[in-house]
Amino acid sequence: xxxxxxxxxxxxxxxxxxxxxxxxxxxxxxxxxxxxxxxxxxxxxxxxxxxxxxxxxxxxxxxxxxxxxxxxxxxxxxxxxxxxxxxxxxxxxxxxxxxxxxxxxxxxxxxxxxxxxxxxxxxxxxxxxxxxxxxxxxxxxxxxxxxxxxxxxxxxxxxxxxxxxxxxxxxxxxxxxxxxxxxxxxxxxxxxxxxxxxxxxxxxxxxxxxxxxxxxxxxxxxxxxxxxxxxxxxxxxxxxxxxxxxxxxxxxxxxxxxxxxxxxxxxxxxxxxxxxxxxxxxxxxxxxxxxxxxxxxxxxxxxxxxxxxxxxxxxxxxxxxxxxxxxxxxxxxxxxxxxxxxxxxxxxxxxxxxxxxxxxxxxxxxxxxxxxxxxxxxxxxxxxxxxxxxxxxxxxxxxxxxxxxxxxxxxxxxxxxxxxxxxxxxx
RNA sequence: GGAGAGGUGGCAGAGUGGUCGAAUGCGCCUGACUCGAAAUCAGGUAUACAUGAAUAAUGUAUCGUGGGUUCAAAUCCCACCCUCUCCGCCA
Numbered sequence: 001x002x003x004x005x006x007x008x009x010x011x012x013x014x015x016x017x018x019x020x021x022x023x024x025x026x027x028x029x030x031x032x033x034x035x036x037x038x039x040x041x042x043x044x045x046x047x048x049x050x051x052x053x054x055x056x057x058x059x060x061x062x063x064x065x066x067x068x069x070x071x072x073x074x075x076x077x078x079x080x081x082x083x084x085x086x087x088x089x090x091x092x093x094x095x096x097x098x099x100x101x102x103x104x105x106x107x108x109x110x111x112x113x114x115x116x117x118x119x120x121x122x123x124x125x126x127x128x129x130x131x132x133x134x135x136x137x138x139x140x141x142x143x144x145x146x147x148x149x150x151x152x153x154x155x156x157x158x159x160x161x162x163x164x165x166x167x168x169x170x171x172x173x174x175x176x177x178x179x180x181x182x183x184x185x186x187x188x189x190x191x192x193x194x195x196x197x198x199x200x201x202x203x204x205x206x207x208x209x210x211x212x213x214x215x216x217x218x219x220x221x222x223x224x225x226x227x228x229x230x231x232x233x234x235x236x237x238x239x240x241x242x243x244x245x246x247x248x249x250x251x252x253x254x255x256x257x258x259x260x261x262x263x264x265x266x267x268x269x270x271x272x273x274x275x276x277x278x279x280x281x282x283x284x285x286x287x288x289x290x291x292x293x294x295x296x297x298x299x300x301x302x303x304x305x306x307x308x309x310x311x312x313x314x315x316x317x318x319x320x321x322x323x324x325x326x327x328x329x330x331x332x333x334x335x336x337x338x339x340x341x342x343x344x345x346x347x348x349x350x351x352x353x354x355x356x357x358x359x360x361x362x363x364x365x366x367x368x369x370x371x372x373x374x375x376x377x378x379x380x381x382x383x384x385x386x387x388x389x390x391x392x393x394x395x396x397x398x399x400x401x402x403x404x405x406x407x408x409x410x411x412x413x414x415x416x417x418x419x420x421x422x423x424x425x426x427x
Numbered sequence: 428g429g430a431g432a433g434g435u436g437g438c439a440g441a442g443u444g445g446u447c448g449a450a451u452g453c454g455c456c457u458g459a460c461u462c463g464a465a466a467u468c469a470g471g472u473a474u475a476c477a478u479g480a481a482u483a484a485u486g487u488a489u490c491g492u493g494g495g496u497u498c499a500a501a502u503c504c505c506a507c508c509c510u511c512u513c514c515g516c517c518a
Contacts, residue, residue, distance in 0.1 A: 037477095038477085038478090041476085041477060041478090041487085042477070042478070042486095044487085045476095045477065045478090045486060045487045045488090046486080046487095048486085048487055048488085049485095049486055049487070051498075051499080052486095052487085052499085054498070054499090055445075055497095055498050055499040056445075056446060056499080057498095058445075058498055058499070059444095059445035059446070059498095059499070060445080060446065062445075063445080063446085068498085071498080072498055073498095074498090075498045075499090076498070078498080079498080224507095224508095225507095225508090245437095245474090366474095366475090373482075374456095375482070376474080
């Protein structure tokens with residue numbers, strides 16, 4: 001959520017900045033709502049003040065044993081007007097809230113302005129794509145003989161699910177364990193285990209609701225409020241600090257969580273249908289930081305570096321992209337995507353997305369800290385994949401495949417595989 | 428699933444219709460005392476929103492959440508959520 005003061009002070013300027021990410025702010029609507037709100041709120045509060053003071057007078061008069069009938073008559077007429085105004089105020093505040101909740105974050109001035117993915121800017125590249133002396137297979141062809149099974153997954157669940165067996169399942173687990181251990185031991189993150197089902201407030205806090213409900217899996221519960229399967233650990237982990245006032249010396253908070261992620265992928269029909277690139281369920285190791293505002297720029301670089309470290313340790317070539325205004329997520333103020341080299345697609349594909357959100361999520365969550373002046377101030381939040389486990393598996397299969405169909409296990413993963421060096425059929 | 432207890436400020440804990448945003452204690456902050464500290468004493472110490480240049484002042488709202496009764500609700504009524512205890516079930 002944006003600071004409403006920004007809109008009050010200069011809605012046109014805000015609209016201009018939002019336009020760079022393709023969002024059309026209805027300035028007229030805002031101005032109208034704000035005008036109405038101001039009038040109604042001022043009037044309502046004046047009436048409430050009148051009622052309160054009169055009620056107190058009644059109490060005082062009664063205590064003195066005086067006749068309260070005249071004052072009662074005075075306040076009686078207030079009731080209806082007040083009730084009507086309170087109702088109108090609640091309505092307009094709800095309307096304003098709906099409008100505000102649907103406005104995306106302002107892009108940081110450093111974000112390249114652009115209209116599509118094509119305008120993202122490559123800022124770094126690491127590793128040399130391997131030169132193959134045989135025809136490369138994609139991860140489906142490499143993985144299927146090794147235990148990657150989409151047919152059975154489709155039977156028990158449907159499209160966009162996968163099932164792993166044997167060494168393939170173990171390699172998947174090894175990747176997640178390795179990432180978790182790297183971030184806790186090398187990068188100073190605290191491992192957390194979190195709910196995979198969350199309530200609507202949590203989804204609202206990080207920005208998935210109200211706008212992107214169709215991307216989520218909702219779980220109805222008889223007689224109870226429905227819950228949502230998390231689309232990323234960002235939701236439960238970031239919301240850990242909701243409605244909290246943190247001590248300054250508690251910051252920064254750094255959390256890492258390994259969770260499954262569930263996405264409906266509505267609107268992605270026909271896209272990445274082959275393989276496990278785009279699934280309804282995938283595992284991800286997520287990094288989350290809660291920091292002081294002054295630290296958030298540095299924290300984004302740092303956090304992105306932590307995700308990069310995993311790619312380097314896995315010896316996977318990648319490039320770092322600064323997303324342009326139009327390509328960033330709703331809540332993001334600035335985003336780097338890390339794209340891993342996939343030889344079969346002969347291209348780089350997203351494997352991590354690292355974003356800073358400024359106070360956008362904190363405002364929705366009411367997550368604050370006591371700053372140096374002793375004032376309560378909204379924290380800044382950041383998160384990034386470190387990394388998407390499913391896509392990391394894809395990358396390992398494709399980049400480390402051998403002519404005979406086996407796959408070399410990256411050195412850092414071998415300890416997690418009981419020392420196994422080569423993943424072969426029947427391994 | 429059955430039975431019961433409870434949710435009040437950073438914490439503990441009063442408050443059952445009126446001057447209660449809320450006693451008291453602890454904690455914390457400031458000052459006095461002290462060479463300094465402890466002890467003691469005095470004062471202060473919630474959040475959000477509105478009007479506003481304001482971290483001034485004033486007002487409004489908030490005692491789990493949402494509704495209701497009333498001129499007036501922490502206090503009465505209803506629904507829900509959460510926590511705890513016992514029994515049952517269960518990984």
